[in-house]
Amino acid sequence: MxxxxxxxxxxxxxxxxxxxxxxxxxxxDSVDALKAALRDASAQAxxxxxxxxxxxxxxxxxxxxxxxxxxxxxxxxxxxERTREAVVxxxxxxxxxxxxxxxxxxxxxxxxxxxKQSLGGALGTGTHGTGVGLGILxxxxxxMTLVTAGGDEVSCSEDASPELLQAARVSLGALGVVTRxxxxxxxxxxxxxxxxxxxxxxxxxxxxxxxxxHRHYEFFWFPHSDRVMTKAMDLTDETPHGxxxxxxxxxxxxxxxxxxxxxxxxxxxxxxxxxxxxLSAKLASEGVLAGQSHTLFATPRLVRFQEMEYAVPVERxxxxxxxxxxxxxREQLPVHFPxxxxxxxxxxVFLSPAHGGDxxxxxxxxxxxxxxxxxxxxxxxxFRNHGGRPHWGKLHTQTAxxxxxxxxxxxxxxxxxxxxxxxxxxxxxxxKRLFLEERVSHPRxxxxxxxxx
Numbered sequence: 526m527x528x529x530x531x532x533x534x535x536x537x538x539x540x541x542x543x544x545x546x547x548x549x550x551x552x553x554d555s556v557d558a559l560k561a562a563l564r565d566a567s568a569q570a571x572x573x574x575x576x577x578x579x580x581x582x583x584x585x586x587x588x589x590x591x592x593x594x595x596x597x598x599x600x601x602x603x604x605x606e607r608t609r610e611a612v613v614x615x616x617x618x619x620x621x622x623x624x625x626x627x628x629x630x631x632x633x634x635x636x637x638x639x640x641k642q643s644l645g646g647a648l649g650t651g652t653h654g655t656g657v658g659l660g661i662l663x664x665x666x667x668x669m670t671l672v673t674a675g676g677d678e679v680s681c682s683e684d685a686s687p688e689l690l691q692a693a694r695v696s697l698g699a700l701g702v703v704t705r706x707x708x709x710x711x712x713x714x715x716x717x718x719x720x721x722x723x724x725x726x727x728x729x730x731x732x733x734x735x736x737x738x739h740r741h742y743e744f745f746w747f748p749h750s751d752r753v754m755t756k757a758m759d760l761t762d763e764t765p766h767g768x769x770x771x772x773x774x775x776x777x778x779x780x781x782x783x784x785x786x787x788x789x790x791x792x793x794x795x796x797x798x799x800x801x802x803x804l805s806a807k808l809a810s811e812g813v814l815a816g817q818s819h820t821l822f823a824t825p826r827l828v829r830f831q832e833m834e835y836a837v838p839v840e841r842x843x844x845x846x847x848x849x850x851x852x853x854x855r856e857q858l859p860v861h862f863p864x865x866x867x868x869x870x871x872x873x874v875f876l877s878p879a880h881g882g883d884x885x886x887x888x889x890x891x892x893x894x895x896x897x898x899x900x901x902x903x904x905x906x907x908f909r910n911h912g913g914r915p916h917w918g919k920l921h922t923q924t925a926x927x928x929x930x931x932x933x934x935x936x937x938x939x940x941x942x943x944x945x946x947x948x949x950x951x952x953x954x955x956x957k958r959l960f961l962e963e964r965v966s967h968p969r970x971x972x973x974x975x976x977x978x
Contacts (some may be wrong), residue, residue, distance in 0.1 A: 536592060538579035539641075540829055540893055545584070547592035554597040556672065556704055563702065564676035566591045567950055573674065574953055575698050577643030578618065581650055581918040582832055584955045585697060593702065595645060602705060604629050609710045610667065615645030615703045623819025631710040632818050635659040635741070640823035645703045650918035651695045651877055653886065654822060655743040655867035657736045657839075661879055663694035664872050667709050671701035674950035682707070691934070692941040695876040697917055699956055700945045716741075716821050717761035718814045722806075725751045725850070729843045736868050745809075745863035746846065748853050749799035752806035754863070758821065767814035768821075781827040788828055788861070788892040795859035795895070802861040830862060833901050834888035834916035835908035836878035839868065842885030845911040849887070849904055858900050862890035875934040875941075878914040886916065924958050 536545045549571075553559040566573045574588040575595065586592070595616030602612040606629055613622060620640040626632055635654040642652060653661040668682035671693060679701065681689035693700055728735075728744055736742045741758035784805075791798045814821065837845050846866060853860055864887065871882040878884060889904045891897055897920070905921060914931050915921035929935045939960065946952070952960065 536576065536579070536587075538581060538584075538586070540582055540831055542582070542831060542893070543579075543584045543587055545587040545592065546589050548589060549591045550594070551591065552594045552597055556598075556678070559593070559598075559672055559702060559704065560676035560678070562591075562593065563672060563674055563950075567674045567676070567948070570948075571950070572953055573702075573950055575645070575702050577616070577646030578641045580639065580642050580646070582920045583918075584953070585650070585918070586953075587955065588953045595643065595702075595704070598704060599643075601625050601629075604631070606630065609712065610707055611710060612705055612707045613644055614705060615643065617644050618642065619644060619647060620823065626710060627713055627817060627819060630713050632713045633662075633708065634665055634711055635662065636819065636822035637662070638822065638824055639826055640819075641826075644706060646918075648694060648706065649696050649698050649703065651874075651879075651916060652918065653867070653869045653879070654741065655869070655886075656739075656741045657868045657883060658740070658870055660870045660872045661695070661874070661877055663874055663877065664870075665708050665710075666690075666694055666706050668707035669693045669703055670705040671703050671945075673701040674946050674948065678704075679945070688937070689941060691873065692875050692938050694874045695917065696938075696942075697876070697956060697959070699942050699951050699960065701951065714818050715761050715763065715765065715815060716758045716818050717763060718756060718758045718816075718821050720809075720811050720813075721755045721757075722809055722811055723753050723755060725753050728753045728755060729846070732843060743865065743867040745865055746850070747802045747806035747809075747863050748850070748858075748860045750803045750806045752803075752809075754806075754809040761815055763815040765816040767812060768816045781825055785828040791859070791861050792892055792895050798859040798861040799857070802863075805861070805863070829893040830890045831893065831897060831901075832888055832890050832919050833904060833921060834865075834886055834919040835905070835913035835921075836869065836884035836886045836916065837908060837911045837913040839883040839885045841911040842866065842887065845885070845907060845913070846887060848907050848911075849889075852903050852907060853900075856899065856903070858903075859895070860889075860891070860900055862892065864889055873934075875938040876917070876932060878916060880914075880932060880934065884914075887913075888916075888919070925960055925962055928959060 551562045572590040574586045575593045576586040598614045599616040604611045637654045648663045670680045739757040744753045744755040746753045867886045869879045
């Protein structure tokens with residue numbers, strides 16, 4: 526096990542906005558080593574946070590005490606091709622997992638558009654893809670194994686300890702360290718991806734029909750314009766095509782290199798944001814691709830940004846987006862990143878943003894280094910007015926006082942959390958704000974505005 530704190534004097538998340546200085550950085554190479562590390566931290570009354578790829582935008586993993594990486598606990602522990610299930614180590618990246626499962630003729634039911642996250646981190650924050658008939662990634666977990674702060678191993682499944690499973694599926698790392706997950710899988714499959722450009726109102730008018738017709742459906746609206754780019758994916762037997770040089774040029778050159786350059790220009794000249802967004806709408810490429818599912822879900826994200834995403838009841842989504850559009854136009858906000866709009870099937874996971882009914886997930890972004898206010902605060906007010914719940918891995922300003930009213934099983938999650946971690950060893954200051962503090966004032970940023978975290 527690596528225990529040399531000097532190796533990680535400073536830790537930053539993917540966006541670079543969250544910085545931590547852990548006094549201890551541990552990388553256990555076995556479950557026994559993890560248990561010993563957690564017992565030692567507990568004996569010293571030290572906070573423990575598990576870190577994966579750092580793709581969460583708030584300070585979920587930040588700690589100045591003990592930080593644990595599961596980088597050494599990765600890969601497939603076992604695969605049952607007959608039942609189409611696999612036990613996966615939680616440190617496995619989603620990208621790596623897709624390739625490993627494909628070698629056994631299997632695939633995950635759904636994935637998001639970024640695959641750098643570790644499996645444990647993706648499940649713990651309620652990561653999702655899109656598809657009105659498909660749940661968040663955590664709904665694919667049939668069983669999970671955790672190690673508590675006291676070093677005890679606890680397992681749960683749909684048959685044994687189902688309540689614990691519903692708490693552990695989305696837990697923000699507040700119950701224990703997830704080490705292994707048994708996933709329900711599908712036979713490996715191919716998808717056909719179709720990109721189209723439409724007017725915003727045309728898209729919204731046909732939204733119910735489109736999301737019902739396609740296995741996966743989403744769209745990107747370009748602020749300061751009336752244009753969107755839609756992405757629809759469906760099962761296909763087509764031979765893979767369009768996934769070679771052409772796709773590389775579009776995704777790596779246009780969507781990353783060129784977009785990164787214009788983003789830097791917008792940061793220096795915010796007045797350029799609106800014309801850049803309108804130009805992006807005109808240049809958005811249409812086309813059709815086909816390939817293995819795990820190769821089509823994710824796209825490279827090299828341009829760094831900050832993100833807020835809320836899940837609103839699916840019937841409220843169109844009006845919510847219209848209100849957001851009106852707000853951006855009225856305030857002439859310097860925004861050039863597209864707004865992403867996706868769908869998720871409702872579930873009964875305690876802390877899932879989709880708990881209790883189908884949801885439309887709407888995400889706003891701002892280029893790294895550009896001010897978040899008043900864009901994010903205004904967007905959040907609109908999302909909340911439409912009954913929205915925040916994505917746990919994205920920025921928001923909610924606290925325990927407001928969150929407890931959004932989740933019917935909030936008290937059940939809190940009860941499970943207190944049973945597994947009565948001393949709060951897995952709670953950093955940010956999680957205490959989410960789970961413990963009924964009243965809290967938001968920390969001030971250097972610019973004097975409320976910090977979104």
